[in-house]
Amino acid sequence: MRVAVAMFGFGNVGRFFAETISQKREILADRYGLEIVLTCVTDTTGAAVSAQGLDPGVLLDAKRSDGGAAYCPQYGQPGIDPRSALANARADIVVEATPTNMTTGEPGLSNIKLALSSGMHVATASKGALVLAYSELMQLAKERGLALKFAAAVASPLPTIELADFALQGCEIKSIDAILNATSNCILRSMETGAGTFEEALKDAQRRGVAEANPRLDVEGWDTSGKLVILTNALMGKVSLNEVERRGVDTVTPEMVKEARAEGKSIKLLGTARRVNGHLELRVVPVAVPPEHPLFAVNGIQKGISIDTDLAGRLTVIDGGAGPLATAQCVLRDVVNIARFHMR
């Protein structure tokens, strides 16, 4: 089966996605009987569009040498807006991979709405729109009979939603504990091993490229809170960002780290969702966890999630520390699952 994909955003994740569908062409054909074709790629320069399919190699060249999708030979369209680009793309699935914004949700929010109202399934790697409008977007997708998937938006490459969808049949999820932000986790690790202050650890992380120039979203716990809100909406029930009790790693002092270590514990920025007296309680706070905690060994750029269920007990998934290639794999995961389970 041919699957036409239009992709909004052509940064690291988008580039790895284009590369991966090209490199894994045979595996995708053998295992799933799928031919995944890019028919549209947008970025800040405009877009490249061809309903017949774009050559990922040529696209990647255009990005590398000329600075954008709009410079793709033959198919580049400088300055074209997403709506016009999509109208010519004849896509089955829209991959939303633009930079995320947790205040406005844009441009992801508009892109996702545009895709769904154009009758296309969506795999999104950006979380802003989902944090702000999870229920609305899911409802929109449901009304149209479309899939809206987001494996890449919540702690990729952890298989969180897939675990619930495909392995926890019949289970009720009692709680979620998770380490979801690599920057915070790196800073904590660096405070643990170097015994410095938060500010020193942050500067070090920025030097190493682990923390962004504006690290607020990460270190104040907003990123973790956003991911936790999406996960809780997907796995446990309706919640919103303002319900999260939030304290970031910027509140952690060397004394707290030292005290934890003396007790054999390790401080983690833990996101937790729990059902308490019938309502959902969400918290993102630095916690000193003991060695027997399932996420004790999640260090540096690793992420982890521990889900407690009534039937299967507790399941914990931890990644090995992953970058944009793994995020692109999550996008591919969603694209393949949409094709297998929603397009046949």
Add this chain to the structure above:
Amino acid sequence: MRVAVAMFGFGNVGRFFAETISQKREILADRYGLEIVLTCVTDTTGAAVSAQGLDPGVLLDAKRSDGGAAYCPQYGQPGIDPRSALANARADIVVEATPTNMTTGEPGLSNIKLALSSGMHVATASKGALVLAYSELMQLAKERGLALKFAAAVASPLPTIELADFALQGCEIKSIDAILNATSNCILRSMETGAGTFEEALKDAQRRGVAEANPRLDVEGWDTSGKLVILTNALMGKVSLNEVERRGVDTVTPEMVKEARAEGKSIKLLGTARRVNGHLELRVVPVAVPPEHPLFAVNGIQKGISIDTDLAGRLTVIDGGAGPLATAQCVLRDVVNIARFHMR
């Protein structure tokens, strides 16, 4: 959709399965639109059969009070053989949950062949047949266009096959490291904490009901090897039990445990599958793993698997220590997935 299930075997896993589909009736209807009905249950007494569906409560009572499925009021058939029972069951899916035998694969092997040749999908909780005849059974299922699933047979409730099927799209699996046998892991833990010999730890485990009276399959590494062979067949490529380099926890001495501890390490019975020079190398041996090993914290009755991939990096899944209820959930997992993806 109505899904008729015939179940071979009515031990702990079978009983929890019957209980679970009864208790989770509403959730299964709401989430998946499924009504799962037992139309046949066999055990050593014979079977209970009703194409219209058996009442799980009545079945469980018959088991508890009267000693077997054959004593189920109205539908019990003492001494009836599986083939005759199945012929009247009009089942869509056969759940194979008889005690496993890794030398003959029976009665699982015959039951699975009977089910597939009768045109029924299979969810098996017993691993013997798969260890001995993985390729043959998969081929048989494929020829008939049927599903053969086995989430409950390999380290339940770890979502191993589901991970590969639904989350690792496009990935090549480079290696598997796993702790798959709770008895061995408990014995090692007890040697670590009590500093006794293997024999003492084994006796203690037998007293606590963690080890069986005949513990050879577990402590000599056969059980781990069998599970590793199934996993490797499913995830990496064709292998057989005699290819496994195997050494069990019965070869671990207090000195080895002490030495490992002195270095901050912990001895685990580690099953590993690796691609070396184009062929698969399988090993089940006690290994002293350091704290940074992804399975270091898997203790006692816990199990864990760590999978290294080219695209998503390393993913590690650890359970919280689980019993027959979790195994029954794995059977339910397979039944639901078969209904969703193979019966519509």
